[in-house]
Amino acid sequence: MQPAPPLREIHCFARVARHLSFSRAAADLGMSQPAMSQAIGRLEQSLGMRLFDRTSREVQLSAAGKALLPYARTLLDTAAAFSAEAARLAEPPRPIIRLAYAPLVGSLAARAARRLAQREPAIEVELRPAGWRAATQALTRGEVAVALLSAPFPTGFTTGARFGVRVGHLAVPAGDPLAALSQITPGLLGRYKVLLPANRPHGGMWARVAATLNGPHQHHVVADDIDDFAAMLDLVAAGTGLLPVPQLLATWIRRQDVRFVPFDGGDLRMTYGLAWSPERVSPEVMTLIHAVQETLWTR
Incomplete structure (x- = not known):
């Protein structure tokens, strides 16, 4: 040949x-x-x-x-x-950071990931949507380096980049008389049930919501933790109960079977932040933490 x-x-x-x-x-x-x-x-x-x-x-x-x-x-x-x-x-492999995040603040996680992908040298962020319990378990096992989750923050981890998300609306079924009101006060909820998680740390938002209700008959526990508010709207539409929701959700989501009505429940806020193991800190992890902080300052 x-x-x-x-x-x-x-x-x-x-x-x-x-x-x-x-x-x-x-x-x-x-x-x-x-x-x-x-x-x-x-x-x-x-x-x-x-x-x-x-x-x-x-x-x-x-x-x-x-x-x-x-x-x-x-x-x-x-x-x-x-x-x-x-x-x-x-080329040397790009470092990868795994970040677990609560679905409600997914846009913040995505913006931080884009910020790191555009820097030089680039850092790849693998995003993993997860509830509070799953994110904590992933942190403990070392499956993710950082978690963006709601308070109370898991013990034994360093936390930072905290920020508050206001909860000022109730999600109600579209056909309910409450849907026609301009505002809902706790006194109007006598015959309604409100969806709550089983875990309600003292001083937290869910504990304050429960305190505004006159008795346990006025709430319905749906999970240990409520992380995915969008998924809970299906229960609202089915008439299972009403759901306190953050302003972010009321602004972003549109459903024909659910209405978001302003709720006069006091200054209700959920606190979110980053959690990471002090024993697994790397330069890439610190860069991610700084990227989230910068994203919060510029949002």
Whole structure:
């Protein structure tokens, strides 16, 4: 088997075939016209056939040249892909940080991830939506480096970048008389149940909501923790109960079967922040923490 022609000569062949001109092909590749003619001549000699029919006025592909041109292009594309992949493999791997986050503040997590992807050198953030319990377990096991979750923050972890999210609306079924009101006060909830989590730390938002109700008959425990407010709206639409929701949710979500009515329940706020293990701090983790802080300052 004869050795394959040099790739550079095949490149010259494809470029002359594109322009049907030795001079323009040579200019494209930064060569002189005689050097281009010599390269084509060597290729034709090694193949034992003419690739171009030349006259004093024009250059045309020969029948053999037309047949071989698709193979030349495929070969050049493959060579280019080979070089690109080799260059990618030669680069050091980008560091990856796994971030668990509460769905309500997913936009903040996404903005921080974009900020790190655009820096130099880039840091890849793998986002994992998770509730409070799942995020805490992932932190404990070392499956994620940082978690963006609501208070109370898990013990044994460092926390920072805290911020408050106001809870000023009640989600009610669209057909309920409450949906037509401009504001709901606790006194209007005598015959209604309010959806609450089982975990209501003292002093927290959920504990304050429960304190505004006159008895346990006025609330319905739906989970240990309420992390995904959007999913809870299905229970509201089904008539299971009303749901205190953050301003963010009332602004972003539109459903025909649920209405968001302002709620006069006092200064209700949920506190969110980052939590991470002090034993697993890395430069990349600190960069992520700073990115979240910067995102909070510029939102």
